[in-house]
Amino acid sequence: EKGGYDYFMLKEIAEQPKAVADTLLGRIDAAGSLTLDELRISPGALREVDKVVVIACGTAFHAGMIAKYAIEHWTRIPCEVELASEFRYRDPILDPQTLVIAISQSGETMDTLMALRHAREQGSRVLAICNTNGSTIPRESDAVLYTHAGPEVAVASTKAFLTQLVACYLVALYLGQVRGTKWGDEIRAVIRDLAQISGQVERVLETMEPVRELARSLAHKNTVLFLGRHVGYPVALEGALKLKELAYMHAEGFAAGELKHGPIALIEEDLPVVVVVPSPRGRSVLHDKIVSNIQEIRARGARTIVIAEEGDEAVVPYADHLVRIPVTPTLLQPLVATVPLQVFACELATARGNEVDQPRNLAKSVTVE
Ligand code: F6R
Numbered sequence: 001e002k003g004g005y006d007y008f009m010l011k012e013i014a015e016q017p018k019a020v021a022d023t024l025l026g027r028i029d030a031a032g033s034l035t036l037d038e039l040r041i042s043p044g045a046l047r048e049v050d051k052v053v054v055i056a057c058g059t060a061f062h063a064g065m066i067a068k069y070a071i072e073h074w075t076r077i078p079c080e081v082e083l084a085s086e087f088r089y090r091d092p093i094l095d096p097q098t099l100v101i102a103i104s105q106s107g108e109t110m111d112t113l114m115a116l117r118h119a120r121e122q123g124s125r126v127l128a129i130c131n132t133n134g135s136t137i138p139r140e141s142d143a144v145l146y147t148h149a150g151p152e153v154a155v156a157s158t159k160a161f162l163t164q165l166v167a168c169y170l171v172a173l174y175l176g177q178v179r180g181t182k183w184g185d186e187i188r189a190v191i192r193d194l195a196q197i198s199g200q201v202e203r204v205l206e207t208m209e210p211v212r213e214l215a216r217s218l219a220h221k222n223t224v225l226f227l228g229r230h231v232g233y234p235v236a237l238e239g240a241l242k243l244k245e246l247a248y249m250h251a252e253g254f255a256a257g258e259l260k261h262g263p264i265a266l267i268e269e270d271l272p273v274v275v276v277v278p279s280p281r282g283r284s285v286l287h288d289k290i291v292s293n294i295q296e297i298r299a300r301g302a303r304t305i306v307i308a309e310e311g312d313e314a315v316v317p318y319a320d321h322l323v324r325i326p327v328t329p330t331l332l333q334p335l336v337a338t339v340p341l342q343v344f345a346c347e348l349a350t351a352r353g354n355e356v357d358q359p360r361n362l363a364k365s366v367t368v369e
Contacts, residue, residue: 009154019159021198022148054081056103059157065234067168074176084115094122105160106365107135200326215347226253232276239341246349269301277308
């Protein structure tokens with residue numbers, strides 16, 4: 001049932017192009033507009049939304065962090081994202097104009113469920129983004145957008161994460177489409193790019209052998225740091241989480257702009273630092289700032305592992321290891337940038353002799369608070 005792979009995780013990483021395509025299927029019409037009738041929240045109600053709050057745990061929370069960038073950019077609706085376990089206990093301000101988005105692969109995570117119950121008691125509408133048909137979270141929500149990743153067996157989430165991202169983009173773009181913003185042309189262009197993205201994920205998967213080799217060479221290390229900016233920041237957090245849970249290594253993700261506010265003190269000779277580089281097109285200021293960050297850490301001896309877009313030549317002189325990802329719109333980059341980090345963590349775990357599908361102390365769905 002592992003389809004020829006040694007681990008479910010490897011199979012699930014490989015299934016990502018299909019999972020992404022399946023999650024888009026039937027949701028983009030022939031004219032290139034989104035059709036999300038399944039949302040069961042009327043366009044009128046969506047036009048009245050004045051705040052979005054995303055709640056989730058773990059990897060799903062990282063998808064939520066990326067959703068915030070997309071929602072605020074394409075809809076101009078203020079969006080907060082919060083760990084479900086924190087949200088529930090701090091008396092959050094909610095009302096009927098607040099749209100709460102609960103993201104959960106299993107649909108059974110107790111913290112997320114308690115948070116959504118709390119939101120509904122305050123009169124907010126809850127939209128679930130979920131991978132498990134008929135599970136508790138979608139049953140208790142006002143509406144659901146299912147991800148079509150298929151069953152995810154490995155404890156560490158991979159294909160579910162990519163499809164959560166797709167669902168978040170769909171919601172953001174749909175809100176933008178329904179409400180009509182000045183980003184109309186961009187929204188139409190991104191919908192076209194999204195329709196192509198599964199092929200780009202496939203291309204990343206075809207070039208992962210050097211990443212696996214690199215992972216094996218780092219199996220004896222104790223610490224790996226991850227840096228990113230903008231949507232690359234949650235990608236860095238996700239890369240670090242994968243490494244903790246699978247390789248049992250100390251791994252931390254930082255916003256690259258925070259380096260000089262503390263983390264740069266951690267840099268020492270030969271410390272592996274993975275940097276997720278934003279596209280040089282679009283927000284070129286961010287790109288240039290991260291290139292200086294890479295220079296700074298390399299000057300202090302870090303071993304730089306740079307994930308950068310094809311054609312980005314500015315990073316070449318400072319990359320000890322360069323991982324190329326396809327050109328995508330800035331906000332969609334996490335769909336391709338996360339894949340090498342999953343492969344990296346999986347291979348490191350294998351090299352360290354860990355149980356990839358069943359990491360110690362972890363359960364696939366956390367049904368206690
Ligand atoms: C990480 C991982 C966990 C889950 C988290 C939420 O690889 O799998 O962090 O993402 O427990 O689970 P769901 O999405 O089922 O609510």
